[in-house]
Amino acid sequence: MTITETHWMVSNHHSAHKDAVDPKRTEARNLFLIIIMAVLGLLTIFVETMLVPALPGIAQDLSAQSSDLAWVLTAYTLAGAVAIPIAGKMGEMYGRKRVLLAIMIAYMVGLTGAALSWDLLSLIVFRTVQGIGMGAITLLMGMAKDILPLRMVPVGIGLISAMIGVGAALGLVMGGLLISFLGWKDTFWVVLPVVALVVAVVHRSVPDVQIKRPTKMDVAGSVLLGLGILSLLLPLSQGDVWGWGSALTLGLFACAIIFFAGFVFREKRFDDPILRLELLRNRNISVAYITMFFIGVVMFMLFQTLPFFLGIPADSGGFGITSQVIIGLFMLPNAIAQLISSPLGGKWGLKVGHGEILILGMAITMAGLVSLSLFRTSQIGVLITLAMFGFGIGLAQVGNTNLVSVACTKENFGSTTAVNSMILTIGMSAGPVLASLIVAGSVDPSAGYAYCWVIAAALALVAAVFVLLNRSSLVSDSVGHRSHDERSPGGE
Numbered sequence: 001m002t003i004t005e006t007h008w009m010v011s012n013h014h015s016a017h018k019d020a021v022d023p024k025r026t027e028a029r030n031l032f033l034i035i036i037m038a039v040l041g042l043l044t045i046f047v048e049t050m051l052v053p054a055l056p057g058i059a060q061d062l063s064a065q066s067s068d069l070a071w072v073l074t075a076y077t078l079a080g081a082v083a084i085p086i087a088g089k090m091g092e093m094y095g096r097k098r099v100l101l102a103i104m105i106a107y108m109v110g111l112t113g114a115a116l117s118w119d120l121l122s123l124i125v126f127r128t129v130q131g132i133g134m135g136a137i138t139l140l141m142g143m144a145k146d147i148l149p150l151r152m153v154p155v156g157i158g159l160i161s162a163m164i165g166v167g168a169a170l171g172l173v174m175g176g177l178l179i180s181f182l183g184w185k186d187t188f189w190v191v192l193p194v195v196a197l198v199v200a201v202v203h204r205s206v207p208d209v210q211i212k213r214p215t216k217m218d219v220a221g222s223v224l225l226g227l228g229i230l231s232l233l234l235p236l237s238q239g240d241v242w243g244w245g246s247a248l249t250l251g252l253f254a255c256a257i258i259f260f261a262g263f264v265f266r267e268k269r270f271d272d273p274i275l276r277l278e279l280l281r282n283r284n285i286s287v288a289y290i291t292m293f294f295i296g297v298v299m300f301m302l303f304q305t306l307p308f309f310l311g312i313p314a315d316s317g318g319f320g321i322t323s324q325v326i327i328g329l330f331m332l333p334n335a336i337a338q339l340i341s342s343p344l345g346g347k348w349g350l351k352v353g354h355g356e357i358l359i360l361g362m363a364i365t366m367a368g369l370v371s372l373s374l375f376r377t378s379q380i381g382v383l384i385t386l387a388m389f390g391f392g393i394g395l396a397q398v399g400n401t402n403l404v405s406v407a408c409t410k411e412n413f414g415s416t417t418a419v420n421s422m423i424l425t426i427g428m429s430a431g432p433v434l435a436s437l438i439v440a441g442s443v444d445p446s447a448g449y450a451y452c453w454v455i456a457a458a459l460a461l462v463a464a465v466f467v468l469l470n471r472s473s474l475v476s477d478s479v480g481h482r483s484h485d486e487r488s489p490g491g492e
Contacts, residue, residue, distance in 0.1 A: 030148055033206055034156040037140045040198045041160050044107065044133035045167025047191060048076050050175035053324030054184035061184070064120040074237045075124045079131025081233055081425040082226040087135025088418025089274045091142055093217065096414060097208045100139040104199045107133035108192060115188035134425075137164065138418040145405065145413055146209050151350065157405055158346035158398030162338050164424065165299060165393055169335035172307075173328035180325050221266045221274050228259035229422070236429045240436060275419050276412060283473040284407035285416065287466070288400045291358060292420050294463035295396050296427020297434065298365060301456040302372075302389065304432035305439060306330065309376070309449040317446025319379060333383050337390030338397075345398035354406065355467055355474040358399030362464035364392030369457035373450035392460075406475055431456075 051058070055069050083103070091099045110129030117123035137160065144156035178187045235242070235249040242249050267273035280286050307327045312318025321327055341361075349357045368389030375381030401420065408416045435452050442448025467474075 049171030080134025361395030
């Protein structure tokens with residue numbers, strides 16, 4: 001048995017013991033807890049893309065320039081990228097449930113403010129406040145590890161982590177439907193009571209069994225990390241507007257390097273850092289971090305390009321679809337497939353290892369993207385290949401997240417997985433940039449999108465091969481899981 005497996009087993013002893021002495025903690029209740037936490041995670045991501053179909057209407061209602069509308073989406077992503085690692089660390093220190101409730105209160109304030117926004121600037125400000133809610137995903141995964149019996153942890157973490165992709169896809173689908181019947185401001189009023197209800201259920205139903213570690217917060221490290229993230233993501237999101245060779249773009253990239261270097265220097269010297277850099281020597285964690293970037297890039301290379309491809313006139317190789325509702329419905333097979341594959345990936349990972357699930361997921365993702373480029377002239381072909389893509393990306397995300405989960409204890413789980421989620425966000429920001437550059441260089445629009453998907457497939461292949469080459473160094477967690485469940489009275 002490896003040291004990592006021993007840490008995993010010891011850190012989960014409390015959860016297993018609780019199952020043994022509390023007969024009410026049945027499998028049905030555990031499934032309910034997983035679902036309600038996953039729904040809350042979905043809602044925080046759902047709102048990120050919900051406004052995409054409404055951007056033309058927002059420009060008209062608020063008399064905004066089209067070039068400024070990108071900030072409605074960018075502000076949310078930037079705030080979320082900064083909030084994720086800080087929320088993860090604060091959850092370890094003060095309690096994940098307490099920090100989650102504080103974040104969700106801020107999130108609901110952001111929803112209310114956006115519904116009452118009076119100009120573009122006020123909307124951007126409240127969207128920034130909403131972005132703080134993205135920190136909920138990491139906290140929810142930590143809570144799942146705290147309260148679930150060991151054999152159900154990969155399933156719970158897998159389903160919650162999949163809400164990033166599922167929420168983004170459903171936001172496009174449901175956002176288009178809501179906006180077609182209601183005004184864009186009313187969509188916030190629809191979401192707000194749903195969020196409030198789910199938060200109340202989570203507060204009442206999810207027990208707080210976490211052992212807190214009240215220590216001094218690394219404020220300087222948090223500032224350096226936040227500035228580094230902002231300096232990196234701002235030019236990635238605005239490079240098309242500012243110019244990739246402009247002084248502002250290049251200057252911000254240079255600042256990002258400086259801030260990240262300062263962050264590393266600070267973390268090496270702080271007693272309780274946001275990220276323990278020595279954890280990067282753990283192969284599970286380093287492999288997961290690298291592949292998570294690829295997952296984010298590949299996922300949003302598709303999400304960025306698909307709506308534009310569907311809108312290409314039929315005589316130019318597309319379908320001429322301009323309805324945002326119909327475009328959103330094309331994303332539905334992807335979302336459904338992720339919902340199916342994520343819990344399955346968690347269960348399969350217990351038997352064959354999470355590294356194998358990650359490899360399988362990236363391979364299916366690659367096959368889906370190649371198939372999409374080949375069968376893009378058929379609407380049925382597009383729908384089927386999008387389902388294939390969603391199934392693969394769901395497996396990849398759960399395999400990746402559980403690689404990190406099995407390699408760390410409950411005490412450092414929050415900050416370690418938060419960095420993983422932050423890296424995913426960076427990849428999600430880089431994906432559209434790469435996709436735009438590829439498509440812009442093509443004369444034939446349809447062929448340009450196909451070429452973009454083939455490049456994305458190649459990146460998925462690179463990630464799969466990278467994990468495959470490191471497979472022998474990854475923890476064989478399936479043995480650890482089975483041995484604990486067999487020994488523990490709580491393992492049913």
